[in-house]
Amino acid sequence: MNANQPGSPAVEAARVVDAVLRDLRVGDHRGVVVDSPPGAGKSTLVVRAAGELAASGQPLMIVAQTNEQVDDLIERLGSRFPEVRVGRLSAVDYETSDRVRDHPACRVGAKVGDLGAPAVTIGTAAKWATVADGTWPWAIVDEAYQMRSDALLRVAPRFERALFVGDPGQLDPFSTVEVDRWTGLSWDPMQSAVAVLLRHNPDLPVHRLPVSWRLPHSAASVVAEAFYPFTGFRSGTGAEDRRLTFGAPASDPLDTALDAAAATGWGLHELSPRFTIRTDAEAAGACAALAGRALSREAVAFSELGERPLTPDRIAIGAAHRDQAAAIRAQLPPEAAGVTVDTANRLQGREYDLTIVLHPLSGRRDATAFHLESGRLCVLTSRHRHACVVVARAGIAELLDAHPSTEPVHLNVPVKFPDGWEANQAILAHLTR
Structure with a gap:
């Protein structure tokens, strides 16, 4: 299908983006919400909306959740709108990154007064919470589903109207206290x-980006069914648009997956059933070895971006815990030294050609709320452009069937869909097929 043909992914996505920007310009509502599946162009929408609002002469503030997200948005703004003056709110000890330094019109400061009245002022939610003076006609809140409601309450006095953009299927906000x-x-x-915003303002317009440009055709329907059962989305590419090939033939049991x-688009490397400690050495070694095998077999990725060899920086290994990531990192072979190994929390928002996932429930005796959280598995299984390989010990399906929920049921708490059981069973069912 031609990219500009009616009904094509590009046209469908453009129609929604136009509707979002139209709602920003007209109406008397104080906010607009945009739900985005993985890789749907959320950051692109944020940058475009920021540029259009800045061009109208109205200064705006952008609230992100991490310094990494702030710097990424500044880099994108510099590429798309180099003439727009940007102020980067930061801590006193912040060391300016190369991406911020390369922006043609960006000033860094610890206070709003140090920034020289830029068109766009951007900082983390934690930094914005320290700002006591000044208001902006507009705000854009990026990764709004990962922002705690108390953090929004602290920054809400600073803006009049806002665009909230985020992925409802990803990890929920978390706290280290009871x-x-x-x-x-x-x-x-x-x-x-x-x-909280929609609970108190149910009439706010809500838009949903309908196309994932990251996930391949083989993954979009699987991820949508498991983690977005009521909204869904489609892939921006067709079944034949992306290929991953190996130059060297299979010669190792790992090559099957x-x-x-x-x-x-999917592979399952299943280990023998066994209850293990969290840093399962065999599972960690399998994750590391799979990355090494993919590189030693001279993999090549073909896509709409062209042909490129699979390099270590285009592979990620994801796990639920930092000690698991450390165990995997310690076993990486020399050829995989540049492979990213991290937790779901830190991989969120990032993109690779091949991902390898240590299943959160692998080798466990129980299924806790942490390991069952659907957002964690969603992040781990939605980072790839070409393929995802899951490493797990056999017996997870039986664990899910046998382990009852021990979490208390609270009144007035909206039921979260999908729950961890459904999401895990949907992914496992597809992998075993």
């Missing part, structure tokens, strides 16, 4: 900013 005392309250600080992933 929060049960607020559970069920309409202003529970552990709810996401969007959840890699070949399946190259052919179908």
Whole structure:
């Protein structure tokens, strides 16, 4: 299908983006919400909206959740709108990154007054919470579903109207302290900013980006069914648009999963059933070895971006815990020294050609709320442009069937869909097929 043909992914996505920008310009509502599946162009929308608002002569503030996200947005703004003056709010000890330094019109400061009244002022939610003076006609809140509602409450006095953009299927906000005392309250600080916003403002316009440009045709329907059952989305590419091939033939048991992933987009490397400690050495070694095998077999990725060899920086290995990531990192072979190994929390928002996932429930005796959280598995299985290989010990399906929920049921708490059982079973069912 031609990219500009009616009904094509590009036309469908452009129609939604135009509707979002139209809602920003007209109407008397104080906010617009945009739900985005993985790789749907969320950052592109944020940058475009920022550029258009800045061009109208109205200064705006952008709220991101991490310094990495702030610097990424500044780099994107510099590429798309180099003439727009940007102010980067930062901590006193912040060391300017190369991406910020390369922006043609960006000033860094610890206070708003140090920035010289730029068209766009950008900082983390934590930094914005320290700003006590000044208001902006517009705000854009990036990764709004990962922002706690109490963080939104602290920055809300700074803006008049806002665009909230985020992915409802990703990880929820988290806290290291007990929060049960607020559970069920309409202003529970552990709810996401969007959840509380819509609970108190149900008439705000909500748009959904319909196309994932990251996930291949083989992954979009799987991820949508498991983690976005009521909204869904489609891939921006067709079944034949992306290929992953290996120059060297299979000669190792690990190659079975890699070949399946190259052919179908998904691979499962299943280890013998066993209860293990969290840093399962055999599973960690398998993850590291799979990355090494993919590189030693001279993999090549073909896509709409052209042909390029699979290099270490285009491979990621994801796990649930930092000690698991450290165990995998320690076993990486020399040829895989540049492979990214990290937790789901830190991989969120990033993109690779091949991902290898240590399943959160692999080798476990129980299924805790942390390991069952659908957002964690969603992040891990939605970072890839070509293929995803899951490493797991056999027995997860039986664990899910046998392990009852021990989490208390609270009044006035909206039921989260999908729950961890459904999401895990949907992914496992597809992998075993």
